[in-house]
Amino acid sequence: MKTAVIIFPASNCDRDMIIALEKITGHKPHIIWHQNTNIPEVDLIALPGGFSFGDYLRCGAMAARSPVTKKVIEHADRGGKVIGICNGFQILTETGLLPGALMRNESLKFICKDVNLRVENNDTPFTNAYKKDQIITIPIAHHDGNYFADEDTLAALEEEGRVAFRYVDDKGQPTKDANPNGSRNNIAGIISRRKNILGMMPHPERLIEDAQGGTDGLGFFKSIINAIN
Amino acid sequence: MKARVHITLKNGVLDPQGKAIQHALSALGFDGVKDVRQGKYIELDLTETDKNKAMTSVEAMCKKLLSNTVIENYAIDIE
Amino acid sequence: MKARVHITLKNGVLDPQGKAIQHALSALGFDGVKDVRQGKYIELDLTETDKNKAMTSVEAMCKKLLSNTVIENYAIDIE
Amino acid sequence: MTWNNTIEITKQLVKEHGLSDDEYARCLKILGRTPTLTELGIFSVMWSEHCSYKSSKVHLKTLPTKAAWVIHGPGENAGVIDIGDNQAIIFKMESHNHPSYIEPYQGAATGVGGILRDVFTMGARPIANMNALRFGSPEHPKTRHLLSGVVAGIGGYGNCVGVPTVGGETNFHPSYDGNILVNAMNVGLATQDKIFLSAAAGIGNPVIYVGSKTGRDGIHGATMASAEFTEDSEEKRPTVQVGDPFTEKLLIEACLELMATDMIVAIQDMGAAGLTSSSVEMASGGGVGFAFNLDMVPQREEGMTPYEMMLSESQERMLIVLKPGREAEAKAIFDKWDLDFAVIGIITDTGNLTLTFKGEVVADIPTQPLADNAPEYKRPFVMTAPKASLDPKDVPAPSDLKQALLTMIGSPHLCSRDWIWQQYDMQVMADTIQKPGGDAAVVRVHGTNKAVAISTDCTPRYCYADPVEGGKQAVVETWRNITAVGATPLAITDCLNFGNPERPEIMGQFVGCIEGMREACIALDYPVVSGNVSLYNETNGTGIHPTPAIGGVGILKDSSKMVTIAPKNAEEILLLVGDTKGHLGVSLYLYIMQGSEKGTPPPVDLALEKKNGDYVRSQIDARMISACHDVSDGGLLVALAEMAMAAKMGMNITLNNGDIPLHAYGFGEDQGRYILSVAQDKADDILNSAKLMGVSVQKIGQTGGNDFMLNDNITISIPDLLDTHRNWMNNYMNID
Numbered sequence A: 001m002k003t004a005v006i007i008f009p010a011s012n013c014d015r016d017m018i019i020a021l022e023k024i025t026g027h028k029p030h031i032i033w034h035q036n037t038n039i040p041e042v043d044l045i046a047l048p049g050g051f052s053f054g055d056y057l058r059c060g061a062m063a064a065r066s067p068v069t070k071k072v073i074e075h076a077d078r079g080g081k082v083i084g085i086c087n088g089f090q091i092l093t094e095t096g097l098l099p100g101a102l103m104r105n106e107s108l109k110f111i112c113k114d115v116n117l118r119v120e121n122n123d124t125p126f127t128n129a130y131k132k133d134q135i136i137t138i139p140i141a142h143h144d145g146n147y148f149a150d151e152d153t154l155a156a157l158e159e160e161g162r163v164a165f166r167y168v169d170d171k172g173q174p175t176k177d178a179n180p181n182g183s184r185n186n187i188a189g190i191i192s193r194r195k196n197i198l199g200m201m202p203h204p205e206r207l208i209e210d211a212q213g214g215t216d217g218l219g220f221f222k223s224i225i226n227a228i229n
Numbered sequence B, C: 001m002k003a004r005v006h007i008t009l010k011n012g013v014l015d016p017q018g019k020a021i022q023h024a025l026s027a028l029g030f031d032g033v034k035d036v037r038q039g040k041y042i043e044l045d046l047t048e049t050d051k052n053k054a055m056t057s058v059e060a061m062c063k064k065l066l067s068n069t070v071i072e073n074y075a076i077d078i079e
Numbered sequence D: 001m002t003w004n005n006t007i008e009i010t011k012q013l014v015k016e017h018g019l020s021d022d023e024y025a026r027c028l029k030i031l032g033r034t035p036t037l038t039e040l041g042i043f044s045v046m047w048s049e050h051c052s053y054k055s056s057k058v059h060l061k062t063l064p065t066k067a068a069w070v071i072h073g074p075g076e077n078a079g080v081i082d083i084g085d086n087q088a089i090i091f092k093m094e095s096h097n098h099p100s101y102i103e104p105y106q107g108a109a110t111g112v113g114g115i116l117r118d119v120f121t122m123g124a125r126p127i128a129n130m131n132a133l134r135f136g137s138p139e140h141p142k143t144r145h146l147l148s149g150v151v152a153g154i155g156g157y158g159n160c161v162g163v164p165t166v167g168g169e170t171n172f173h174p175s176y177d178g179n180i181l182v183n184a185m186n187v188g189l190a191t192q193d194k195i196f197l198s199a200a201a202g203i204g205n206p207v208i209y210v211g212s213k214t215g216r217d218g219i220h221g222a223t224m225a226s227a228e229f230t231e232d233s234e235e236k237r238p239t240v241q242v243g244d245p246f247t248e249k250l251l252i253e254a255c256l257e258l259m260a261t262d263m264i265v266a267i268q269d270m271g272a273a274g275l276t277s278s279s280v281e282m283a284s285g286g287g288v289g290f291a292f293n294l295d296m297v298p299q300r301e302e303g304m305t306p307y308e309m310m311l312s313e314s315q316e317r318m319l320i321v322l323k324p325g326r327e328a329e330a331k332a333i334f335d336k337w338d339l340d341f342a343v344i345g346i347i348t349d350t351g352n353l354t355l356t357f358k359g360e361v362v363a364d365i366p367t368q369p370l371a372d373n374a375p376e377y378k379r380p381f382v383m384t385a386p387k388a389s390l391d392p393k394d395v396p397a398p399s400d401l402k403q404a405l406l407t408m409i410g411s412p413h414l415c416s417r418d419w420i421w422q423q424y425d426m427q428v429m430a431d432t433i434q435k436p437g438g439d440a441a442v443v444r445v446h447g448t449n450k451a452v453a454i455s456t457d458c459t460p461r462y463c464y465a466d467p468v469e470g471g472k473q474a475v476v477e478t479w480r481n482i483t484a485v486g487a488t489p490l491a492i493t494d495c496l497n498f499g500n501p502e503r504p505e506i507m508g509q510f511v512g513c514i515e516g517m518r519e520a521c522i523a524l525d526y527p528v529v530s531g532n533v534s535l536y537n538e539t540n541g542t543g544i545h546p547t548p549a550i551g552g553v554g555i556l557k558d559s560s561k562m563v564t565i566a567p568k569n570a571e572e573i574l575l576l577v578g579d580t581k582g583h584l585g586v587s588l589y590l591y592i593m594q595g596s597e598k599g600t601p602p603p604v605d606l607a608l609e610k611k612n613g614d615y616v617r618s619q620i621d622a623r624m625i626s627a628c629h630d631v632s633d634g635g636l637l638v639a640l641a642e643m644a645m646a647a648k649m650g651m652n653i654t655l656n657n658g659d660i661p662l663h664a665y666g667f668g669e670d671q672g673r674y675i676l677s678v679a680q681d682k683a684d685d686i687l688n689s690a691k692l693m694g695v696s697v698q699k700i701g702q703t704g705g706n707d708f709m710l711n712d713n714i715t716i717s718i719p720d721l722l723d724t725h726r727n728w729m730n731n732y733m734n735i736d
């Protein structure tokens, strides 16, 4: 499986993503600086977390208009797989590849902690290694992860099974207390209609070794390998 | 030539910042604040001297970068 | 009664956001943008119907909460 | 141009620049003539307390700074220690107290930015941030606002640059009501043969300015005086600098990219006193001169004067001496990262800092005397008078011990700091293996088996009661915390926060703390490799508690051996290492339950500390231990409750307090103690090794169940403990 990680100015989870992909695929991803518009043929493009362009103006806004992003859109339009984690998710909504927007957390504070996620749909290239309704623990670390979409969009996302992960409590219930940031319908991650694009706020790449406190993030990467091979 | 751009959230889009301000104001004892909305205010200093051209150009900037039209509206003043 | 508040950085205070926006605009091919400053725009919906009283109250809000007077200025419009 | 560099230098102007008569006389002697305005400004900032250490230098010199593993001690931007395999750890702590009080968000944010630059300027990739914070009483009307802003600022900066903030400390005490302390520490990782120093060399080499443009930020001293020389002085001088973490992140990456080449001769961040102190340090350090053309300095605002450019404290800037002819290559790197790059001058053989502006020489100062002949004061001091000691029997027992424990762990002083650390990205870089909440933070050395353990500590109430013991204890506590995770403590950085040094009793506190630190560092072979002094933390004649914050760093050779404070299984044996005498003087029990700060702090027995610590570390290293926690603020019962909460598992404790009152035994703060949780089948071996090493260890209980149980008559459920522990700060901060 061939992968590429795009680096924008002030991406800062790029190294974590590169390591996770290398560990799981056995191959070092192509590392693409945002001014480089020659992305080689790959199976997967990853937009890592961080604060691209300082998160100034709106999170992901400037990265979404960066020259390399046009190429990412072309790759996605051809059906290529794309993941956006945290800032990557914000970039994907800013480009329009995924619907909705990520707004300031309801508490207005940056939040870094482990959260419970429920796997809502395991029939996707990003979740097939998990069981449906499985509860996994993944860390979040963001200031703007409050997912917003209008009612029609939300209804469509739910109906089409495009909510990949939802914030839930220990019992697997999407309660208000389990919602760390105010996201509509406790949404933590969504996929595109063609199921080839995923955006999520939590960071699976931070939980792939016991030393990091757990390995619940591994399933995410294994799913992609299953889907591609 | 100066352009002033106001970027505000569309109706129906929840505004966590506005809500938090409203809450904080009431906690500080300011009563009678029915609603608060927070937006952005951007001042641009342009070399362009033709008002119409400036307007066209700033409109393009708003569409392309300054606002996210999924959730935001913009308004431009040129002077 | 509506109050509109503009909060802007004082002269000479670094505006990293404005700088980054200016840079991004030029990367997108918008030439002739000499300077960009980003501020906040806050709309308040008040129950108060007396313009003077509203002004006094919003001024107090600006000083106490809405603006950081160490680095920001504020301007209020009531209508 | 209305600016006039040859304005008459009046007595008044000299005074407004903070130079004493004697200092001005020195300045005249060095120059052999009257200074220009720009020169006066340069002398004024170079000889400020902040840059010259004029009150503290004679005492700082007494601190031990050497060990086999110290590569660079004080004198460089940060301390450098050897961690094997050609790798080095570079670290330093610095204060940003005053700016954080004026504008908590930006003050704290720029504090983080500044300390990052001190570390990466030496060639290290920053891998961990720490923060040591002191606020006034929670009841003080400003405290909430300050805490909220400072924490948001530290997070806002550290999160954006992508360096995890992994630990720190937070105290509340009314002595900080008018002077909060914001001390930021950064730890970086470098390759030993790629360490960069600031001493300039190579006559004719180009001097490069990179980073953000220079604005009129934070120009101190002569605000009013120099305002007269500008046309419209209104709003020209914001006193607060705004941080730009985005630019800092680019600067880190660009500098590290440049450092990977062989183009750099010397490099230095522009910290306090910006272009002035960086250029004087580089030139005097290398025994060379610098000739700058100030017209080349990237400027953010129009009409900036040489005076302003030299004194500006704009953030995110660096000064670099390149090898000749490498400018274009270097520029390409900074272009890639969209950062300003300007050749602003060259190295000369004059030994002078020579500044030209619009074709005129505006300053020409010999740098060696400017740096070396800075004033140095032996300020008079009176040592703090010894306090009367406090007999534990004279401290009333609580009416309800269970309630007392809950009150303590639910107090501002001992409650969970999760409200704070959840605002920090603790895991970015994916190498954090021990997050806040334990004894020391632990971060892996990327790509190796090794890990760095870091802890910041100081108990200001001890330092106030007895500066010498307090200074000792601060050093020892970091050593103990690092030991408790299984690491070997190597060296410290310090941030010495005190009141007005011109008052003999404050100077006495300073001298006392240094004395205690010195003794501890020597006994533990734990030298000081970097640090910072912040004086004049004082409002209306009331100084803060003396606060020598210590940042300790240690190394774990095998990170898989690390332990945390959470026992791993039920039915483990809980062992107490060290002797318990029930010392309640200046304890938190006394402060929280009796509202008193009477007595003397618990004495530190350095030999015993070392023995107990070495024992604990050896047992962790032998994989004999499931969990370990040192006993500090709040004493034994608080430490045990913290272990139970971390494991979310109950424990059953039986204390043999003999003739010591139970509350003194349980809450006394005797030093040199640890609690170990060990599997049953290992307990005998552990006790035997203790006997062999002459360490006092006793069994005090067992893990398991859903309750925290003491002496069969006190039972608290774990959820109750957890809620009580978490509630205070979350409730306090969520009231608007």
Ligand SMILES: Nc1ncnc2c1ncn2[C@@H]1O[C@H](COP(=O)(O)OP(=O)(O)O)[C@@H](O)[C@H]1O
Pocket (backbone or CB within 6 Å): D050, D051, D060, D063, D073, D074, D075, D076, D077, D078, D079, D118, D271, D272, D494, D495, D496, D528, D529, D530, D531, D532, D533
């Ligand atoms: N309290 C202290 N203990 C040990 N070294 C100190 C202390 N204070 C300052 N130093 C050392 O003095 C030098 C100058 O400190 P400072 O001016 O804070 O550095 P910078 O200019 O890089 O910010 C540094 O090498 C620092 O480590």
Ligand SMILES: [Mg+2]
Pocket (backbone or CB within 6 Å): D077, D117, D118, D269, D271
């Ligand atoms: Mg420095």
